[in-house]
Amino acid sequence: MRISFNTKFNQGLNGILDTQRRLLKAQDQMIKQTKILTPADDPSGSAKVLGVGQNLSQLTQFEQNGIAVKNNLGVEETVLTSARTAMDRARLLALSAGNGSYSEAEREAVAGELEGIQQQLLDLMNSRNVEGGFLFSGFQDSVKAFSLDASTGKYVFNGDDGQKSLQVSPGVVLPVNDSGKKVFDSVQVTPQPGAAVISVPGPTSAAVSVANQAQFNNFYRNNYDKLNPTDNTFNVVLTAPSNYEITRGGVALVPPVTGAYTSGAPILFNGLEITISGPAGAGQVDFDLPAPEKTNILNSISELMTALRVPGPTDDAYQSKIAKAIGEIDAASTSVAATRSSIGGRINVLDSINGSNADLEILAKQYQADLAEVDFSKVIADLTKEETALQAVQQTFSSITNTSLFDYIR
DSSP states (O other), X not given: OOOOHHHHHHHHHHHHHHHHHHHHHHHHHHHHTBSOSSGGGOHHHHHHHHHHHHHHHXXXXXXHHHHHHHHHHHHHHHHHHHHHHHXXXXXXXXXXXXXXTOOHHHHHHHHHHHHHHHHHHHHHHTOXXXXXXXXXXXXXXXXXXXXXXXXXXXEEEOSOSXXXXXXXXXXXXXXXXXXXXXXXXXXEOXXXXXXXXXXXXXXXXEEEEESOHHHHHHHHHHHOOSSOGGXXXXXXXXXXXXXXXXXXXXXXXXXXXXXXXXXXXXEEETTEEEEEESOSSSOEEEEEOOOOOEEOHHHHHHHHXXXXXXXXXXXXXXXXXXXXXXXXXXXXXXHHHHXXXXXXXXXXXXXXXXXXXXXXXXXXXHHHHHHHBOOHHHHHHHHHHHHHHHHHHXXXXXXXXXXXXXXXXX
C-alpha cells in the first residue's frame, strides 16, 4: 500500500506534539510539585484534594481566630489583675479609715490616695483591646466604657452587655471579651434600711441604722420581697405598758419578736439598731427594706472619699459608711476574680483546641500529599524518557521529511 508524503508528515508531526505534551506535563508536575494538574488527570483524587484544601483553609481560619481570642483575653486578664490589686489597696485603706483614732488630716490623706486609685481604676476600665477598641464596652467598642456624669456626679457605663465571640473549632465558639456592665457595673450596693418613720403618734423621734452589716446583709438577702412590696415594711409597735413588738406589714413575725421598751434605748433586730424616744404604751415606727441597687467600684470609692472628708469626729454613721464601702469593694473584687477565672477557663479550652487543630492540620496535609504530591523519582524518570523519545521522534521526522525522489536516483 502506498503512503502519501502528507500522511507520513502528519504522523511524524503528531508524534512530536504528543511527546512534547507528555514532556511538558512532566515538567509542570516537577515545577508545581503535584501530579494532579487538572481535574481530568484524576477526577476522584482532584475532588478529594479540593475537600482537603477547604478543610485546611478552615483550620487556618480557626488558628487565626484562636490567636485573636488569646491576645484579647490576655490583655483583659492583665487589666483585671491590675484592677484587683488596686481594689485590694482600696479595701486596706477603707479598713484603716475605720480606725476611730484617725485625725481629719489622716482621713484626708487616705482620701487622697483613694482618689488616685479611683483614677487608676477608671483608666483600667477604659482599657483598649489589641484592635484598639474599648475592651469593656461590649459591642460598642468605639465608645468609652465608663465616664463621669457631670450632672449627677456618678460614674456611668456607656457600652452594652454584648460579648463578642470567635469560632475556634467546628463546634466551639469562645467569647473574646467581657462587658464592663457585668464585670464592674453590677456591684450590689450594700443594703441599708430606709429611714425610720413615725406612722402612729406617740414617739417623739426614731432612727434606724446598721449595727452589724454582715448580719443585716444576710437578713436582707433572705427577706427582701420583690413581688410583694408590703412585705418589705417592718413595724415597731409600742404596746402597753412598756413593751414593743416588731411586725412585718402589720403581721406578727414567726416566732414573735417582742421586748421591753425603754425610751432612747436601742432595739437590736437582725443587725439593725432601732432607737425610739418617747413615752411608752402607744405608737408605731416603720422602716422599709429598699429595693436592691447596683453600682460600680468608682462610685463606691467616691462615697468612701466623701465620708472621709466630713469634718469632725467619727460616729456610728461614719462607721456604717465605711462598712458599706468595704462590702461593695469586696463585691467588686469577687466579680473581677470570677471573670479572671472564666478567662483562665477559656484559655485552657483554647490551648486544648489549638493542639487538636494542629494535629488535624498535620493529618490533612499528609493526606493531601498522599493524594497529589508528586513522586520526584518517577517524574525525573518520565522527563528523561520523554526527552529521549522526543529526540528520537524528531530525528525520525527529520529523516522522513528530507527524503525525495532524487534520493533514489542518485
